Amino acid sequence: MGLAICRRLLAMNARVATFSRQITDEVETLMAENTGRFLFVTADCAHRGAIKELVRYLEKEFGPIFGLVNNAAVVDETLLSMQSEDAIEQLFEINLKGNLYLTQQAMRGMMIRAAGRIVNISSIVGVRGFKGVTAYAATKGGIDAMTRSLARELGGRGITVNSVAPGYMETDLTKQMNLKQLQQIVRRTPLKRAGTVGDIAGVVAFLLTPDAAFISGQTIVVDGGLTC
Numbered sequence: 590m591g592l593a594i595c596r597r598l599l600a601m602n603a604r605v606a607t608f609s610r611q612i613t614d615e616v617e618t619l620m621a622e623n624t625g626r627f628l629f630v631t632a633d634c635a636h637r638g639a640i641k642e643l644v645r646y647l648e649k650e651f652g653p654i655f656g657l658v659n660n661a662a663v664v665d666e667t668l669l670s671m672q673s674e675d676a677i678e679q680l681f682e683i684n685l686k687g688n689l690y691l692t693q694q695a696m697r698g699m700m701i702r703a704a705g706r707i708v709n710i711s712s713i714v715g716v717r718g719f720k721g722v723t724a725y726a727a728t729k730g731g732i733d734a735m736t737r738s739l740a741r742e743l744g745g746r747g748i749t750v751n752s753v754a755p756g757y758m759e760t761d762l763t764k765q766m767n768l769k770q771l772q773q774i775v776r777r778t779p780l781k782r783a784g785t786v787g788d789i790a791g792v793v794a795f796l797l798t799p800d801a802a803f804i805s806g807q808t809i810v811v812d813g814g815l816t817c
Contacts (some may be wrong), residue, residue: 590710590760591660592616593786597794598622606647608632608800634661634687635679644694656706656797659688659732669723677724684728688736696743705748708796709736712790713756721770729754732809740806741785744758751803753792756812758784779814 591607592615598605598725599619606628609616616629628651632643648654662684692707699705714722715729733752740750757774775783792811795801810816 590755590758590786590789592619594658594660594793595627597787597790598797599627601794601798602626603797604628604651606630606651606654607673608634608643609763632701635682637686638691638692639646639681640687641694644691649699652704654695655699655700655704656708657692657699658793658797659692659707659709661687661726662710664722664725666721666725667694668721669778672724680724680728682816685731685735688732692735692739694803696739696748699748700743700746703747705743705746706797706801707739707743707748707750708726709733709734709750709752710793711736711752711754711808712781713754713816716754716808716810717816737806737807744805749796751801751804752808753789753794753796754808754810754812756784756790756810756815760786777815778812779817781793782813784811784813 591609592723595605595607596619604626608630610631610633612629612631620627628647630643630646632639634640663679665680667676688709696705698706703770709732711732712729714726715733718726736750736752743750756778757771771783775781788811792809798805
């Protein structure tokens with residue numbers, strides 16, 4: 590999903606900086622095709638001590654941050670009664686705390702310039718409960734709560750904050766999930782398909798444009814009608 594968002598923004602002639610724990614062949618290709626407009630850094634958002642230095646480096650190399658997209662996440666499909674403490678801790682460190690600390694660092698420059706956009710990737714499991722993802726849902730519900738409160742904090746500075754909540758998508762994350770459960774969800778979806786990364790990338794890109802200047806504090810559900 591992160592790669593699709595980067596591609597969509599680059600197609601809009603934006604300058605894009607991103608990071609992950611490791612580089613992929615697709616990212617290397619994107620760098621080669623977009624010299625000077627696409628920057629990749631190896632980093633782990635779970636290591637909070639590195640986040641401050643990461644933001645400083647990105648701003649030094651690419652200039653002020655106007656739009657921040659919080660997309661880092663891991664998923665663990667386990668009943669809470671069977672889930673290990675380490676798995677729960679990892680979910681909160683990456684899905685919630687990592688995004689929170691990155692936002693804290695990136696928004697400071699936005700506040701000084703009185704302009705900016707923050708888009709958080711949450712999930713429909715934070716909006717409506719699903720079996721086997723309790724801890725994951727708690728992190729995503731936290732992302733939506735962060736979105737609403739931060740929108741009030743930053744609105745006076747000209748900064749919008751929104752969440753995009755995907756339904757079940759065809760991504761590397763959902764490949765780890767139970768196939769039978771995914772098939773059942775598709776059958777219950779009015780559009781009769783799983784979402785694609787392009788479905789999400791388009792909404793994220795829209796929220797970063799001038800057309801979305803009066804949208805803030807919202808969780809936009811993109812799930813093919815599953816939760817309607």
